[in-house]
Amino acid sequence: MRKLIAAVVAAVVLAGVVLAAVKLRAPPEEEEKPPAEGIVLKVITRHSTTIWHVSKEMFLKSELAKKYNVVDIRFMGPNPTLWLSTIRKLGDIDIAWGGGPTLFDILNREGLLEPITDPETLKVIDELPKEVGGAPMVRYDEQGRPVWAAAAISSFGFIVNYNILEKYGLPEPKLWEDLGSIEFAKVLPKPVVAYARPTTSTSHTRIYQIILQKFGWEKGWALLARIAANGRPYGGSVEALTAVESGEVAVSIAIDFYGYSSEIEFPGTKYVLPFNESIVNGDPIALLKTSKHKEAAQAFIRFILSTEGQKIWLDKRINRMPVRKDVFDTPEGKARPDLLKNYMATVENIGIPFDDERALRTEEALRYYFDAVYADLHDLLVEVWSKLVKAYKEGKLTEEEFEKLAYEMGAPLKWVQNGVEYEFTEEYAASINEKLRDPAFASEMMKIWRDAAREKYMKLLEKIPG
Incomplete structure (x- = not known):
């Protein structure tokens, strides 16, 4: 009996030794292995819900999403005046995307942007143009690290509804001054120009800043008063867009991609870029310090800035200007000669000298x-x-x-x-x-x-x- 017990004990000890040896020899887990639970990225954005859906669908199908185990993306689109409080209150938003450089410079000044450090994402950023039309496409911190990069470019002008112009007998506007003309006052108190309150629209705020820098502070405000009197304020840029598309007004100031979409969906409308009176903006994407998934978040940024990700802007429901011209060399890009034409007109337009820091002040x-x-x-x-x-x-x-x-x-x-x-x-x-x-x-x-x-x-x- 004692021999039997001794044999059992010996067998158990031997098994333990073998098991320990196996554990000691087991290879360590790879450092880049994604977590067992899928990652849900959170994005604060000024983009439309169409862009939410298209970008989400494209990214989740990508190899990058699989590599970093990203299973979902949740978007939120608060008013720009609420971005700071929203980011701080929630404390776990990963990415900021869209809304213009001034908004992102505010986030950076408030210490909410995390510099991009992922080597592969940095390589993609290095492929971007450093400026377009004199406007920066990448913003760097004091250490030379990118804190935001432009994912798209935008110009600023106005959308004209030619049917309403003809109905009112109004001349075709070509410059900002035309919107504040005596001719546009002929149908008052009926409004001719739609514009948004600047507290509700970053793109319309940018237009007011452009006018102030083009004409000077005093003359700029005088022109803005005439434009405001010839039109009426709307609750936001979308409401102003709807006004010109529906024929409620003849003109609406607008960011370019609203105009390109209107041209497709509403025959008789056209986007006008005032020659030598506007600017090109880089529309940023950035990593937030509050991100809990910085590697996965940078993978999303890398995708958006890649040639593949830039195809998002070619979707006819979106019609935005990509920051990368090489996307027009892809089959999808070659199918959009209209957008390429608008892209070339945008980058070749003579813009005004524009000081971002001055506007921010x-x-x-x-x-x-x-x-x-x-x-x-x-x-x-x-x-x-x-x-x-x-x-x-x-x-x-x-x-x-x-x-x-x-x-x-x-x-x-x-x-x-x-x-x-x-x-x-x-x-x-x-x-x-x-x-x-x-x-x-x-x-x-x-x-x-x-x-x-x-x-x-x-x-x-x-x-x-x-």
């Missing part, structure tokens, strides 16, 4: 000032402009008198606050820009500006001959 001030002075008091602004145009057409004002009063209507406001006189100069706007991120301060300033604008408009109504 006054962006919040621009948004709230425009809303308070031109959107909130829109009816009163239209009344002033209508009376002014009528007086000029009836010969009650000389051209010089008309231009002087028109400039006064839109010139940056002056007001007195606590016994101190202020003026909405570019320097003043920059000095309060960061403070306007405080909702209470923004509300206070908007009330001050509304009151000052109302007083100015009422004085102009008295001054203009009836």
